Amino acid sequence: MSRRFVLALALATASIAPIPSLAADAQSLLEAPWSAIERKARGQTVYWSAWGGDPAINRYIGWVAERLDERYGLDVVHVKVDDIATTISRIVAERAAGNDDAGNVDLLWINGENFAAMKERDLLFGPFARRLPNFSLTAPDDNPEVLTDFTLPTEGYESPWGKAQLTFYYDAERLETPPRNMSELLSWAREHPGRFTYPLVPDFLGTTFLKQVLLSQVEAPSVLAEPASRHDVDAVMAPLWDYLDALHPHLWRQGRHFPSGGPELKRLMGDGELSLAFTFNPAEPAAAVTDHQLPPSTRSYVLEGGTLGNVHFVAIPFNARHKAGAMVLANFLLSPEAQARKLDIDVWGDPSVLDMRRLEAAEREAFEGDRHPASPPPDALQRVLPEPHPSWVEALEAQWQVRYGDS
Amino acid sequence: MPSFVTAIRTAPTVALALLILPVLLGLAGVVAPAFGWHPALGGETWTLAHWQALGNTPGLVDMIRLSLFTGLASALATFGIVALCLATFLETRAFGAIRRLLSPLLAVPHAAAAIGLAFLLTPSGLASRLVSPWLSGWVYPPDYLFPGDSLGLALALGLTLKEIPFLLLMSLAALPQCRAGERLMMARALGYGRINAFLKGVLPALYPLIRLPLYAVIVFATANIEVAMILGPSTPPPLAVAVVRWLGDPDLAMRFQAAAGALLQLGVTAGALLIWWLGERLVSRLAAGWLRDGHRLRGERLGRGIGSLTTWLAIGVLVAALAGLILWSLAGYWPFPEAWPAPLTLHAWQQAATGLGDPLSSTVTIGLAATAIALVLTLGCLEAETHRRRPLGAGAQLILYLPLLVPQVAFLQGLVQWQAQIGLTAGWPAVMLGHALFVLPYTFLSLAESYRRQDPRWRQVAASLGASPANVFLRIRLPMLTAPILVAGAVGFAVSVGQYLPTVLLGGGRLTTLTTEAVNLASGGDRRLTAVYALFQLALPAIGFTLAMTLPRLWWRHRRQMLSGDTA
Amino acid sequence: MSTATLRLEEIVITHDGHPLIEVSASVAPGEVLTLMGPSGVGKSTLLAHVAGFLPLGFRASGHILLGDSDLGCLPPEQRRLGLLFQDPLLFPHLDVGGNLAFGMPAGGSRRQRREEVATALDDIGLAGFAERDPATLSGGQRARVALMRVLLARPRAMLLDEPFSKLDTGLRDEMRRLVFARVHRDGLPTLMVTHDRADAEAAGGPIIEL
Incomplete structure (x- = not known):
C-alpha cells in the first residue's frame, strides 16, 4: 500500500518521461496535400489557448469543438486563459527546456502585440495560412488587413479569424x-x-x-x-x-x-x-x-x-504537438458556416473576415440578417x-x- | 491476519508523508529559484538580483501592508465576534438556531461567499438598491469603491464572514474539553453575568484549544488568492495575488521574482503570526488583573448588545449574500435602483448549461477522489492509534495542520517549479493529490473525536467473539461510525470543491472546476452567469452534506440505536 | 466441551510502576471464581488482562494458562474467552440474528447458520426474534441474547464483568440462574468480577476478596 502511494506521489512531483518526437516534421506538413493533413488530424487532440473571459465566445468555441469532432474526429480542448501572455510564457519555458516538437499548446488566439513578440523570437510555425483552403475566401489581395497584424506583415504565420x-x-x-x-x-x-x-x-x-x-x-x-x-x-x-x-x-x-x-x-x-x-x-x-x-x-x-x-488571428506555436489538427481547426474557423455563426449576435456577434464576393449566394444569405438597434450603424465601421x-x-x-x- | 495490522500501522507514516513531502519539496522548489537557480528557465547562477527586482516593485510596501492588515484584522474580528457570540448565546435557546444557521454556512466555498458579498455591497448591489432612492436619494449607483477599496476593508470583511462559522464550530468542538458548561455554571452561581462569566471563566481555558485553528485563519487570511481577487484591491493587490500574477507573467524573469515573492509571503505570514503571538502575550499580561478584579457585571449589557448585533449581522449578511446570488441568477435586465428583478428568466441557467459539463465533472471527480484518499488515510491513522494504543503525538498533530499553516502560494508554486524543471504534465492526478493535501486535515479533524470516543468494549466484545482485527474494523467499527464518516467525507468534499489555487497551479490552467470558473467570471463577466456558477459551487457541498445526513437515516431506518447517535 | 482448568499463576499488575493487584488462582471446569472488592482495586483490569485488553499504562507479569495453552501468548481473538459486560453491547447495526451469527465460528451454509441461530433463540425463549432490531428488545431479552452470542462462539472459559449489575432485581435472579446453569452444564471455568455479594452466593464457587 505504502509503495503504491509513494509511486503516485512520485508521479505527481517527478517526471513523466519526455514525449518521443513525432514522426512528421513541420516541413512536410507545409508541403502535404490538404487531404493528407485532414487524415493526419483525425484522432488528434488540439489544445487551443484562447481567452476564456466571455461566456458567449466560450460557447462558440464549444460549438466549433463539436463540429470538428463530428466531421474530422478531432478533439478540440479550449484552454481558457486570462491573458494569452501566460500561454506564451509556457511556450518559452518549453523551448528553454528543449521541448521542440511536443509542446502543450497547439493553437493560440493571439493579439498583435504578442504576435510581434513571438514572431521575433521564432516561436511560430508557418507559413501556413495560404495552405488553408478557406483562406482564399478572405480575398487577401483585396483586403490587405488580413495580412497585417499590428502593422507587421503576418507572412502566413497567422490565420485571420475575426474583425474588431x-x-x-x-x-x-x-x-x-x-x-x-x-x-x-x-x-x-x-x-x-x-x-x-x-x-x-x-x-x-x-x-x-x-x-x-x-x-x-x-x-x-x-x-x-x-x-x-x-x-x-x-x-x-x-x-x-x-x-x-x-x-x-x-x-x-x-x-x-x-x-x-x-x-x-x-x-x-x-x-x-x-x-x-x-x-x-x-x-x-x-x-x-x-x-x-x-x-x-x-x-x-x-x-x-x-x-x-484590426483583424484578429490564430497562430500555431513552433513546437505544437498536433499541427495538422491545429491547421484543420484554423481552416474550419474560416469556413462560411463558422464565420456566419460567429456573426450572429445571439452567438457572439464577431464580424466576418470573409469577402462576401467570394461566397456563393446561398452562403451569403447566412450572413444577412436584421440589424439589431444596439448595433452600430452599418457605415460606422468603415x-x-x-x-x-x-x-x-x-x-x-x-x-x-x-x-x-x-x- | 497480521497484514491488516501491518498495513494499518503504515497509514500514519503515509499520511504524514503526504502532508510533509509536498510542503517541504514545494518550499525547496521555491528557495532555489528565488536565488536564481532554475536551469529549465535558464537560471544557472546564484544571485540576489531577483530580490532586488522584488524590492523595486512599485507598490510592494502596500502589498505587504494589505496582506498584514487584512489578515490580522479579519482574524481579530473573527475571534472577537465568535467570543462575543459564545458569551452572549452559549446555553441559551437562541444558540441552537445560531448553530443550525452557521454550520451549513461553513460549507459555502470562499469564492461563492465572496461573490455573494460583492454583489450585495457593490454600489449597485442589493444593499444600496434596498435604500434607494427613497432613503438615499440615489437614482444612479453611488460612486464609492467597494469591493476593491485600497485599504482592503471589503477583503477583511469577506474573510471575517467566511471564517466565523469555521472558528465557531472549532470552538464548539473544544468547549466540552474545557468543561465550559460547568465553568459557566460555577461563575454564574458566583454572581457573574453571562458575558463576564464566559470571558473570565471559560475563554482563558478555551483559547489554547482554538489557537491552532485561529493561526490557520491568520495564515489563510494573509495569503489567500480567490477572496482577494474578488474583494481585494487590484492596484496594487495583496502580496499573494501579485505573486500569482508574476508566476503567469510572459517575462520569464518574473518567475524568479515570483519565487522570491513567495518567500516574502512566507515571511509576511510568519510576521503576522508573530504579531498575533506578541498580542497574545500582551493581552494575557494585561488581563491578569482584570480576571481577578471581582467585577461581575461590568460591560454586561454592552457586551450582550454587541454580541447579538454582530452575530445576527454576520448571519444576515451571509444569508443576504446567498439570496442575492439566487436573484441575480434569475434576473433579466435589472436596472438600478430596483430591488427586485422583473421579469425573472432562466436565461442564465440555460446559457450556463452548455459550458457546465466539464467543470462540473472535474469538480466532482477530483472532490470524490481526493476525499476518498483522505478518508482512507484518516481511518488508517485513527485505527492505527487503536493498535498502537496511543493517540498521535503533538508533533504529528502539528503536521496535520501543516498545509493550513504554510501559505498555499509559497509551496504550491514550488511544486509548479518542480513540474517545469522535470517536465511533468500538469493535470488531473496532480490536482487531485493537491486537493487531498488540503482535504486530509479537515477529514481528520472532523472524524477524530467520534472515532476516538467510540466505546472500546465494542471491539473487545467483537474480538473476544473471535473476530480478527480486520473484521473488527470492517464489520463493527466502520458500520457503527457510518454517520460521522459520511460527515467527514462531506466536509472533505466541500473543502475540495472550494479549492482554487491548487487547481490553477497544479492543473497548469488546463483544468477548470466550478471554483476556477466562478472566480474567473467574478473578475469581470456577467453577474447572472457568475451567480449560476457560484450557486452550483455552493450546491455541491450542500448535496454532500444532505447525503451525509440522510443516507444513514435511510440505511439504519430499522436500527433505532444507530439513529439516536449513542453508538460512539 | 472444554474440560480444561483456568489457572492464573502469580499475576501481578502494576500501574505506572505501582503494584495494583496480585492474584494466583485456579478455576476448575464448571466452577465460578468470584473476585470481590471495592471499585478501583483493579479487579476489572485483571479481567481485561485475562481477555487480552490490558489498558495502556498497565504492566502485567505471571502466566494465564488454560489447560496447557498459555493465553498470554495469544491475541484476544484467539483466546476464545466468553466476555460479558454489565451492558449487553448488542451491535446496534445488526439485527438479533446477525448478532448471534457474529459470534458463531465461520463455516456452514447460510441455511445451516440460520437454523442454528433459530435454535439458539428458541433456547432462550426468543423464537422468531432473528430479524428484530436489538434496540426494540427489553433489558432481559438483550441480556439473554448477549449471553447466547457468547456461548455460540464456543468459549473455553467465561469472564463476567459485573454482568448483572444493571438488571432489575427480578431479572437479576433469572439471569444468574441462566448464566450459572450454562456455565455448569458446559463445564466452563469462569472468572466473575462483582461487588454484589448475592452474585457470589448465587455462583456458589470460591470467593477472593481483594
Missing part, C-alpha cells in the same frame, strides 16, 4: 447626445463625473483606449506608424498624458481604481454605474442586450474620424484607423504604469 473595431456604447435613455470625439469626451466627463472609465492597462481594451487617445491627440499621427525609437517618445506622448491627467479626476472612482477589462466595463454599464463605455467588438452591445446584461435602450457608435480596428507601431504600445504601457499604476 473600437466601438462606443451608451444607454439612450440616460444620455441623449454622446460625445463624438475625444475632446467632447473630456468635457462630457467633467459634466458627468464618475460615469466613464477605461480598463486597467495593460488590459488589451485599456491599452486600445490609450492608443485611440494618442491617435487623436498627437500632432502628427504619421509618426506612430514608425518605430518609436526614431522619435522623441516623451515629446510625442506628452499630449496624451496631459489629456489623461485632465480626464482621470472625473473618471469612475476618481480614476483611483480601474475595471479589469471589457467584461467588467460592460457589467458596470449594466449596473448603471457608468453612462458610457466602449468595446473592441462592434456586436457586443447588441449581444449583451439579448443576454439581459445591458438595457434595451443601448445604442452604439464610432467616434467621428474613425476608431482603431472608418478604421491603423494601429500604431507596436513599439509605441510598449512605451505607452510602461509609462502608464509609472504614472498611474501605483495609484
Whole structure:
C-alpha cells in the first residue's frame, strides 16, 4: 500500500518521461496535400489557448469543438486563459527546456502585440495560412488587413479569424447626445463625473483606449506608424498624458481604481454605474442586450474620424504537438458556416473576415440578417484607423504604469 | 491476519508523508529559484538580483501592508465576534438556531461567499438598491469603491464572514474539553453575568484549544488568492495575488521574482503570526488583573448588545449574500435602483448549461477522489492509534495542520517549479493529490473525536467473539461510525470543491472546476452567469452534506440505536 | 466441551510502576471464581488482562494458562474467552440474528447458520426474534441474547464483568440462574468480577476478596 502511494506521489512531483518526437516534421506538413493533413488530424487532440473571459465566445468555441469532432474526429480542448501572455510564457519555458516538437499548446488566439513578440523570437510555425483552403475566401489581395497584424506583415504565420473595431456604447435613455470625439469626451466627463472609465492597462481594451487617445491627440499621427525609437517618445506622448491627467479626476472612482477589462466595463454599464463605455467588438452591445446584461435602450457608435480596428488571428506555436489538427481547426474557423455563426449576435456577434464576393449566394444569405438597434450603424465601421507601431504600445504601457499604476 | 495490522500501522507514516513531502519539496522548489537557480528557465547562477527586482516593485510596501492588515484584522474580528457570540448565546435557546444557521454556512466555498458579498455591497448591489432612492436619494449607483477599496476593508470583511462559522464550530468542538458548561455554571452561581462569566471563566481555558485553528485563519487570511481577487484591491493587490500574477507573467524573469515573492509571503505570514503571538502575550499580561478584579457585571449589557448585533449581522449578511446570488441568477435586465428583478428568466441557467459539463465533472471527480484518499488515510491513522494504543503525538498533530499553516502560494508554486524543471504534465492526478493535501486535515479533524470516543468494549466484545482485527474494523467499527464518516467525507468534499489555487497551479490552467470558473467570471463577466456558477459551487457541498445526513437515516431506518447517535 | 482448568499463576499488575493487584488462582471446569472488592482495586483490569485488553499504562507479569495453552501468548481473538459486560453491547447495526451469527465460528451454509441461530433463540425463549432490531428488545431479552452470542462462539472459559449489575432485581435472579446453569452444564471455568455479594452466593464457587 505504502509503495503504491509513494509511486503516485512520485508521479505527481517527478517526471513523466519526455514525449518521443513525432514522426512528421513541420516541413512536410507545409508541403502535404490538404487531404493528407485532414487524415493526419483525425484522432488528434488540439489544445487551443484562447481567452476564456466571455461566456458567449466560450460557447462558440464549444460549438466549433463539436463540429470538428463530428466531421474530422478531432478533439478540440479550449484552454481558457486570462491573458494569452501566460500561454506564451509556457511556450518559452518549453523551448528553454528543449521541448521542440511536443509542446502543450497547439493553437493560440493571439493579439498583435504578442504576435510581434513571438514572431521575433521564432516561436511560430508557418507559413501556413495560404495552405488553408478557406483562406482564399478572405480575398487577401483585396483586403490587405488580413495580412497585417499590428502593422507587421503576418507572412502566413497567422490565420485571420475575426474583425474588431473600437466601438462606443451608451444607454439612450440616460444620455441623449454622446460625445463624438475625444475632446467632447473630456468635457462630457467633467459634466458627468464618475460615469466613464477605461480598463486597467495593460488590459488589451485599456491599452486600445490609450492608443485611440494618442491617435487623436498627437500632432502628427504619421509618426506612430514608425518605430518609436526614431522619435522623441516623451515629446510625442506628452499630449496624451496631459489629456489623461485632465480626464482621470472625473473618471469612475476618481480614476483611483480601474475595471479589469471589457467584461467588467460592460457589467458596470449594466449596473448603471457608468453612462458610457466602449468595446473592441462592434456586436457586443447588441449581444449583451439579448443576454439581459445591458438595457434595451443601448445604442452604439464610432467616434467621428474613425476608431482603431484590426483583424484578429490564430497562430500555431513552433513546437505544437498536433499541427495538422491545429491547421484543420484554423481552416474550419474560416469556413462560411463558422464565420456566419460567429456573426450572429445571439452567438457572439464577431464580424466576418470573409469577402462576401467570394461566397456563393446561398452562403451569403447566412450572413444577412436584421440589424439589431444596439448595433452600430452599418457605415460606422468603415472608418478604421491603423494601429500604431507596436513599439509605441510598449512605451505607452510602461509609462502608464509609472504614472498611474501605483495609484 | 497480521497484514491488516501491518498495513494499518503504515497509514500514519503515509499520511504524514503526504502532508510533509509536498510542503517541504514545494518550499525547496521555491528557495532555489528565488536565488536564481532554475536551469529549465535558464537560471544557472546564484544571485540576489531577483530580490532586488522584488524590492523595486512599485507598490510592494502596500502589498505587504494589505496582506498584514487584512489578515490580522479579519482574524481579530473573527475571534472577537465568535467570543462575543459564545458569551452572549452559549446555553441559551437562541444558540441552537445560531448553530443550525452557521454550520451549513461553513460549507459555502470562499469564492461563492465572496461573490455573494460583492454583489450585495457593490454600489449597485442589493444593499444600496434596498435604500434607494427613497432613503438615499440615489437614482444612479453611488460612486464609492467597494469591493476593491485600497485599504482592503471589503477583503477583511469577506474573510471575517467566511471564517466565523469555521472558528465557531472549532470552538464548539473544544468547549466540552474545557468543561465550559460547568465553568459557566460555577461563575454564574458566583454572581457573574453571562458575558463576564464566559470571558473570565471559560475563554482563558478555551483559547489554547482554538489557537491552532485561529493561526490557520491568520495564515489563510494573509495569503489567500480567490477572496482577494474578488474583494481585494487590484492596484496594487495583496502580496499573494501579485505573486500569482508574476508566476503567469510572459517575462520569464518574473518567475524568479515570483519565487522570491513567495518567500516574502512566507515571511509576511510568519510576521503576522508573530504579531498575533506578541498580542497574545500582551493581552494575557494585561488581563491578569482584570480576571481577578471581582467585577461581575461590568460591560454586561454592552457586551450582550454587541454580541447579538454582530452575530445576527454576520448571519444576515451571509444569508443576504446567498439570496442575492439566487436573484441575480434569475434576473433579466435589472436596472438600478430596483430591488427586485422583473421579469425573472432562466436565461442564465440555460446559457450556463452548455459550458457546465466539464467543470462540473472535474469538480466532482477530483472532490470524490481526493476525499476518498483522505478518508482512507484518516481511518488508517485513527485505527492505527487503536493498535498502537496511543493517540498521535503533538508533533504529528502539528503536521496535520501543516498545509493550513504554510501559505498555499509559497509551496504550491514550488511544486509548479518542480513540474517545469522535470517536465511533468500538469493535470488531473496532480490536482487531485493537491486537493487531498488540503482535504486530509479537515477529514481528520472532523472524524477524530467520534472515532476516538467510540466505546472500546465494542471491539473487545467483537474480538473476544473471535473476530480478527480486520473484521473488527470492517464489520463493527466502520458500520457503527457510518454517520460521522459520511460527515467527514462531506466536509472533505466541500473543502475540495472550494479549492482554487491548487487547481490553477497544479492543473497548469488546463483544468477548470466550478471554483476556477466562478472566480474567473467574478473578475469581470456577467453577474447572472457568475451567480449560476457560484450557486452550483455552493450546491455541491450542500448535496454532500444532505447525503451525509440522510443516507444513514435511510440505511439504519430499522436500527433505532444507530439513529439516536449513542453508538460512539 | 472444554474440560480444561483456568489457572492464573502469580499475576501481578502494576500501574505506572505501582503494584495494583496480585492474584494466583485456579478455576476448575464448571466452577465460578468470584473476585470481590471495592471499585478501583483493579479487579476489572485483571479481567481485561485475562481477555487480552490490558489498558495502556498497565504492566502485567505471571502466566494465564488454560489447560496447557498459555493465553498470554495469544491475541484476544484467539483466546476464545466468553466476555460479558454489565451492558449487553448488542451491535446496534445488526439485527438479533446477525448478532448471534457474529459470534458463531465461520463455516456452514447460510441455511445451516440460520437454523442454528433459530435454535439458539428458541433456547432462550426468543423464537422468531432473528430479524428484530436489538434496540426494540427489553433489558432481559438483550441480556439473554448477549449471553447466547457468547456461548455460540464456543468459549473455553467465561469472564463476567459485573454482568448483572444493571438488571432489575427480578431479572437479576433469572439471569444468574441462566448464566450459572450454562456455565455448569458446559463445564466452563469462569472468572466473575462483582461487588454484589448475592452474585457470589448465587455462583456458589470460591470467593477472593481483594
